[in-house]
Amino acid sequence: MLDSGEQSVETLLEVNNIEVIYNHVILVLKGVSLTVPKGGITALLGGNGAGKTTTLKAISNLLHSERGEVTKGSIEYRGEPVADSSPSELVKKGVIQVMEGRHCFEHLTIEENLMTGAYTRRDGGAAADLEMVYNYFPRLKERRKSQAGYTSGGEQQMCAIGRALMSRPETILLDEPSMGLAPQLVEEIFGIVKNLNEKEGVSFLLAEQNTNVALRFAHHGYILESGRVVMEGPAAELRENPDVKEFYLGMSDEGRKSFRDVRSYRRRKRWLS
Template sequence: MTSVPDTASSGAAPAAAPEGTMLSLNNVEVIYDDVILVLRGLSLAVPEGKIVALLGSNGAGKSTTLKAVSGLLPSEHGEVTDGSVLFRGQDITTMDPAERVKQGMSLCMEGRHVFEHLTVAENLVAGAYTQPRGNGAEDLEVVYEFFPKLADMRSRVAGYLSGGEQQMLAIGRALMARPTLLMLDEPSLGLAPLLVQEIFGYIKRLNEERGLTVLVIEQNARRALEVAHHGYIMEQGRIVLEGPAAELRENPDVKEFYLGLGEEGGRKSYRDVKHYKRRKRWL
């Protein structure tokens, strides 16, 4: 487990991505409206065939990180102003979003964003827009086999599904693009605990049974770290801690700030802990 140095302020160059890395962000800086700095030299790596969790509180920059990876920043007046985003070793920092999907990246956005006026089947077909015609029927059956509930509801209008059913539909729609990297933004948002457990069960199965690489953005740190292989903790646009998920689950500061297992009235920021320990070490 590693506390991450502040490369944005130190000027240190990021380490090269290790072999077998599917996605890497290297010292990425993101600015909105030419003035609002959100990501401050962020670096992370997603190994092929693994689940990586990116954790942090509201406003830490988690969703901005996904938008930088998926190419959606320009639609919100944002841009990557420094650093690079690599996918399978290729620099995709300025690549068109649709081209990134063709390269094998799929994103499930926060809030699910299903097409409420379309049926379940029509929503799924819409997810295959980058695929050659003729693959749709085969891919539909794969999704229905993985999500039997969707098969039973294929003719239902998506707007009438429950939150958990809509989340399954959003994941199923992303799978229709035949991704090698699935990115999920707050998949537990607004769901009851049992549904959260079910959704993360599906995420784990997708990784184990289909070998899908997953990057999941979550505030529910406990659930995310149960299925992830590796985790990053983010605050104020920077990575402040990273390590194997099992080690993060046992870290006392992570327990206090993100798992709700610490003392009441404790410290509010993991970055504060780093600074406190640093000061204590040098006093």
């Protein structure tokens, strides 16, 4: 949905230089800044423990229940500070997170799971949206009466995304949708994400370890490492960047090298952005 003229696009979410501390002592994010434009798919990439999930949870404010805290910086949604909003207020404002590892309500049926997504809504349009979700995820319709705990990993991921859709969100924070899924299913799910982005106009902030897939579907990307943004740019550029190719896509122009020759950190570090 995003065209090349990215500059003119309205900014939905703006994260400015945030620092997150768990349990008062463990510094996890050391100044992360990013923006999510309206109608775009923004990817947040990086390895294990880079701080992707923490960044998403800082935005959706699910950090609080895990004893994490944003100690510096600001988070703004549509220009309003939202760092102190509860998750439920954020959902009402249109920001909802799909957590890593699906987190479906195991003992509820698929349909009941989807209906919990409409919890904050007062407009009574949930029934119509249920059909919309079933349109995007026909598999869920087949399994709507089964307990979510007994459905497959792919179906659970679809259920989690569908559940978020039921809140009629403007922005979905999607955490690691590819986790534990077969490559074919990953393609299917990313295809649906792209569809939702184009047809329903939902903006995505996508945390993903699978750099290859994420950069193919996203418009813009940020690369996180040890709690800092080390690189950012349009997805197409990142895909061609030699460092990204080498470190995240496992490709190299120079052929196989001895491990001795790999200078570990050639990447340009940005301490503040």
